[in-house]
Amino acid sequence: MPNELRQLFATILVFGNPTNPMALWDNFKAHLMEDFVHRHDDASIAKALTYSVVNEKLSEHGKTLAMFDIHLPPELGLYHEQVVIDNENEQERGEEMYKQLNENQQEAADQILALALGQSLRSGRKCFFIDGPAGTGKTFLYSTLCNILKGQGKNSIVVAWTGIAATLLPGGRTMHSQFKLPLHLYDNSTCNLNPASKEAETIREAAVIFWDEAPMAPNCALKAIDIALQDIMRSKEPFGGKIMVLGGDFRQVLPVTRFASRAALIASSLKASPLWDKFNTIRLHQNMRTGPGKQEFSQWLLCLGNGDLPSIDDEIDLPASCLTDSDLIDEVFGQEINTDNIDEVASKVILCPKNEDTLQINNKALQRIPGPEKTYTSIDKVICENGEDPSEYPEEFLYSLTPTGMPPHKLILKVGAIVMLLRNLNIKAGLCNGT
Structure with missing residues (x-):
């Protein structure tokens, strides 16, 4: 994208x-x-x-740019986009x-807004954690607060630990992008972040910082953010005195640590951080x-996440609604897949934990589509650039x-x-007019 190219x-x-x-x-x-x-x-602008x-x-x-002998024609001048x-x-x-928030969400919104708009200092704490399972409206709550704050002339920063989560938030960015966190985090x-940079100025002007999917981050990331905000705000208060709103669900993915x-x-989670008490x-x-x-x-999912379900030898009984006595493909797609209504077929999916399971189910589902089938095979070739013998990698293995x-x-x-059209290196797979 152009912004990334400019950075490059x-x-x-x-x-x-x-x-x-x-x-x-x-x-x-x-x-x-x-x-x-x-x-x-x-174009000149x-x-x-x-x-x-x-x-x-x-x-x-x-x-x-002038240091590299790259000069803008004098008649153009410098422009800065103004966000209105x-x-x-x-x-x-x-x-x-x-008005669409439920009572629970409104209570959370009132506490944060009262603090952000200077109406209250509830118990002196400026840090909140919105704890809620998937579907409880955390993202909608963030969006509501951001709009109300904008209406009051207040800026906010919205970040998430993953790129997928960031795309669901208004003006969302990843933590690494916003706060320039290193890729590999240690204690x-x-x-x-340079305190004199534009990014630091944006953080300085923000009334509230929203951080979604926070439980996925290790506590050393929280510590690094705390140090950076204290440096930017020139304050020894936790997070430089900024209002921090973290959200997520500890029942879901915790920080990923290999072979841990x-x-x-548990020691790497946010709850193990000395800052969690704030x-x-x-x-x-x-x-x-x-x-x-x-x-x-x-409710069953909540009990599962809380560890409240009875188990025998670490095995948990699934609800009857999750089980089927018939063929799984028949249950989802029917015994014959009619491609005349392709939108209905595309709205159904079977999730598999492994690629090999996916291939098996795909081939079985394909048998339920009328018409002849075509088989396409890849042409693989081993190229070794480090002096290794290509014969050590037989084509059958590839x-x-x-x-x-x-x-x-x-x-x-x-x-x-x-079919998903795949393009990777010299491999192409697709379906065009059945050929």
Whole structure:
């Protein structure tokens, strides 16, 4: 994406020592300014914006584009995109969303808003943890608070531990992107944030920091954020005195540590951090996603996560609704799959823990689609660049591999079958007009 390309361009200038920076700029400026071109009719403004953004990235390292003999024509000048926020519209939207909150969510929202708007200092704590299972409306609560704060002229930062979770949040970014956390975290890790940078200024202006899926992070990440915020805010208060709203569910994924024991996993969790005592836990109980007849299964999942279900030799009985006496494919797709209504077929899915199980079920489901089948085989070749003997890797071994995201050696297809088009290296698999 253009923003990542601009970051890469700045990194190359600072650390790559290119022999001709101006030629690099001329060759790739069309790609660097692509998003600005779509937003502005005037190409000169897009070019000036690109220049300004790259300059800001270089300023974090004490450099400018002029130092690399890359100059903007004087007639263009420097532009900065101004984000215009309609406070009244944001306030109305936030109030509409607030009305949709259940009693439990409203109680949480009232506590955070009272503190963020300076109306209350409930028990002196500025740190909250929204504890709720999936479906209890944590993301909707964050969005509601962000809109109300925008309506009051307050900025907020919304981050998540994973990229998938960040895409579900308004203006969401990953923790590593927002706070410049190192990829590998240790107890003495710190954020690569310059207090004089634009990112630090954004954090300084934020009234509240929302952090979703926080239980997935190790406690050393929380410690690094605490140190960074104290440095940016020049305050020894926890997190520099910022209002922190963390959310997640400890019943789900804890920090991933390779080959760690149960004790090591618990020791790396947020609850083992000395900073955990600074947080006021707010619990959400009502599942907002469950429809009629699904409440019982939702309650069963909660009991499973809490460890309240009876077990014999660590085995737990599944609810009858999770079991079937018939063939699984027949249960989901029927005995014959009619591709005339492809949308209905595409709305159903069978999840498998392993690739080999997926291939078996796919091939069985394919038999339920009428018509002849076509078999496509891959052509694999071993190329060794380190002097190894290619004969040590027989083709039969390559054919047996089914890595994630790659098609199998034998790809069986039919006209009308739902197929993901795969393109990876020299491997292509697809279905076009049954050929």
